[in-house]
Amino acid sequence: MIMVQNLHKRFTENTVLRGVNMQIEKGESMVIIGGSGTGKSVLLKCILGLEKPDNGKIFINGQDTTKLDRNLFLSSFGMLFQNAALFDSLTVWKNVAFRLLQGSNKMSEKQAKDIAVEKLRRVGLSPDVAEKYPAELSGGMQKRVGLARAIAANPGIIFFDEPTTGLDPIMSGVINELIREIVVEMGATAMTITHDMSSVRAIADKVIMLHDGLVQWSGVIGDLEKSQNPYLNQFLNGNAEGPIEAVR
Amino acid sequence: MNTFNKLLRSIGASVLDFCSTIGRIVIFACSSISHIFRPPFYGKELFSQFMQIGFYSLPVVGLTALFTGAALALQIYSGGARFSAESVVPSIVAIGMVRELGPVLGGLMVAGRVSSSIAAELGTMRVTEQIDALVTLSTNPMKYLVAPRLLAATIAMPVLVAVGDTIGILGGYLVGTGRLGFNSNNYLKNTVDFMELGDVTSGLAKAAVFGFIIALMGCYHGYNSGRGAQGVGKATINAVVSASVMILAANYILTEAFF
Numbered sequence: 001m002i003m004v005q006n007l008h009k010r011f012t013e014n015t016v017l018r019g020v021n022m023q024i025e026k027g028e029s030m031v032i033i034g035g036s037g038t039g040k041s042v043l044l045k046c047i048l049g050l051e052k053p054d055n056g057k058i059f060i061n062g063q064d065t066t067k068l069d070r071n072l073f074l075s076s077f078g079m080l081f082q083n084a085a086l087f088d089s090l091t092v093w094k095n096v097a098f099r100l101l102q103g104s105n106k107m108s109e110k111q112a113k114d115i116a117v118e119k120l121r122r123v124g125l126s127p128d129v130a131e132k133y134p135a136e137l138s139g140g141m142q143k144r145v146g147l148a149r150a151i152a153a154n155p156g157i158i159f160f161d162e163p164t165t166g167l168d169p170i171m172s173g174v175i176n177e178l179i180r181e182i183v184v185e186m187g188a189t190a191m192t193i194t195h196d197m198s199s200v201r202a203i204a205d206k207v208i209m210l211h212d213g214l215v216q217w218s219g220v221i222g223d224l225e226k227s228q229n230p231y232l233n234q235f236l237n238g239n240a241e242g243p244i245e246a247v248r
Numbered sequence: 249m250n251t252f253n254k255l256l257r258s259i260g261a262s263v264l265d266f267c268s269t270i271g272r273i274v275i276f277a278c279s280s281i282s283h284i285f286r287p288p289f290y291g292k293e294l295f296s297q298f299m300q301i302g303f304y305s306l307p308v309v310g311l312t313a314l315f316t317g318a319a320l321a322l323q324i325y326s327g328g329a330r331f332s333a334e335s336v337v338p339s340i341v342a343i344g345m346v347r348e349l350g351p352v353l354g355g356l357m358v359a360g361r362v363s364s365s366i367a368a369e370l371g372t373m374r375v376t377e378q379i380d381a382l383v384t385l386s387t388n389p390m391k392y393l394v395a396p397r398l399l400a401a402t403i404a405m406p407v408l409v410a411v412g413d414t415i416g417i418l419g420g421y422l423v424g425t426g427r428l429g430f431n432s433n434n435y436l437k438n439t440v441d442f443m444e445l446g447d448v449t450s451g452l453a454k455a456a457v458f459g460f461i462i463a464l465m466g467c468y469h470g471y472n473s474g475r476g477a478q479g480v481g482k483a484t485i486n487a488v489v490s491a492s493v494m495i496l497a498a499n500y501i502l503t504e505a506f507f
Binding site for chain 1: 288376381386
């Protein structure tokens with residue numbers, strides 16, 4: 001379970017989060033939506049410990065993240081980055097097995113490679129890809145490799161940052177489907193950041209809408225279309241007119 | 249008065265900015281050094297960086313040293329001839345290369361090649377979230393990316409400079425014997441006889457410090473790179489310029505220390 005309480009974050013003059021509260025239950029898939037610059041990525045980075053909040057608390061499975069052992073805390077996570085963030089200098093299988101080859105409990109290269117190939121197969125990539133370098137792959141394949149890396153160590157919590165950015169609609173559908181299947185199969189808690197509504201409908205159990213650093217709406221996926229919230233409706237319908245000011 | 253205030257404010261802001269940058273670099277350097285000595289150690293990364301920084305810089309350092317040694321021999325001969333001191337060519341070429349030109353020119357050439365490469369690589373990793381990815385994979389980027397580069401450069405530079413010194417002396421020897429009419433045996437004898445151990449050690453100590461500076465500037469600017477291609481480009485320029493200036497400043501300080 002992930003619980004965020006009264007989270008604040010500002011960068012010099014720019015206040016990004018103004019007191020965000022949210023809770024994701026174990027095994028639940030939460031999607032956070034909102035326009036660009038509304039604080040979605042900063043919220044994610046705060047949860048991951050990549051940014052330090054100015055105020056507020058974050059609890060993972062009931063424990064305050066500031067008091068957890070950092071490596072132990074991070075080892076329970078998997079993360080798919082917006083542009084996959086694969087390491088250019090490593091082959092695909094070494095990218096996938098990166099975590100398995102680090103730390104005091106590191107595996108042998110043979111074991112780690114076997115797991116990497118299995119995870120690559122799980123995301124629909126053939127073992128031939130394993131020895132290639134990320135630059136040799138298409139955007140969709142890189143996303144799949146990123147997904148394989150995120151699930152390589154069977155984490156209990158997986159984060160997805162804009163998983164369909166830069167992909168065509170068909171590949172977006174494939175990635176969404178894979179994410180949904182894998183999260184359900186692993187029984188993992190998932191948090192996804194996106195402004196792609198097809199991802200929201202495919203992945204989400206619950207949805208939160210962030211605007212101006214605050215939660216403007218939250219509810220289950222079934223309530224999304226029925227909501228009368230003006231912010232949410234403007235976002236869903238893609239209207240230029242409404243409470244959300246479009247930056248022209 | 250208003251203009252004067254603005255000028256003062258602008259100077260003050262620049263001074264504060266400069267001081268805070270120095271502070272950040274010192275903190276970054278201390279943190280990096282501490283990671284060199286604390287496990288986990290990344291031996292493969294260290295070896296790979298040693299090859300990148302040391303082995304692949306050999307051609308540029310070797311060629312620089314060869315032509316510098318050759319030109320130095322001609323210059324010293326030309327100057328020495330004015331007071332009948334042509335015979336000092338072998339010893340001055342050797343001492344000049346080993347104490348000063350080998351480490352400084354080698355350092356500047358490696359700064360151009362390695363600082364820029366490190367800054368561009370780390371800057372790109374920052375921009376494409378690869379550094380964030382390392383953190384989420386329970387790997388400390390300072391330990392995995394910065395510490396091996398610093399250690400590799402600090403070890404590789406003295407080796408590079410030692411090779412460069414030898415090639416530079418060879419350049420002087422080729423010009424001395426082929427163009428200036430020196431006897432081969434006498435040239436080599438004069439080269440060795442007037443050289444002291446302190447000349448070699450001071451040059452190699454300088455090289456180690458320059459290696460550290462080169463990697464530190466590359467890592468610092470790359471690690472803290474701004475967004476986008478422009479941010480990476482700026483980080484690369486800053487890395488090369490700051491490494492070059494710091495090498496020249498450190499050279500003077502170390503020369504005073506070894507004087």
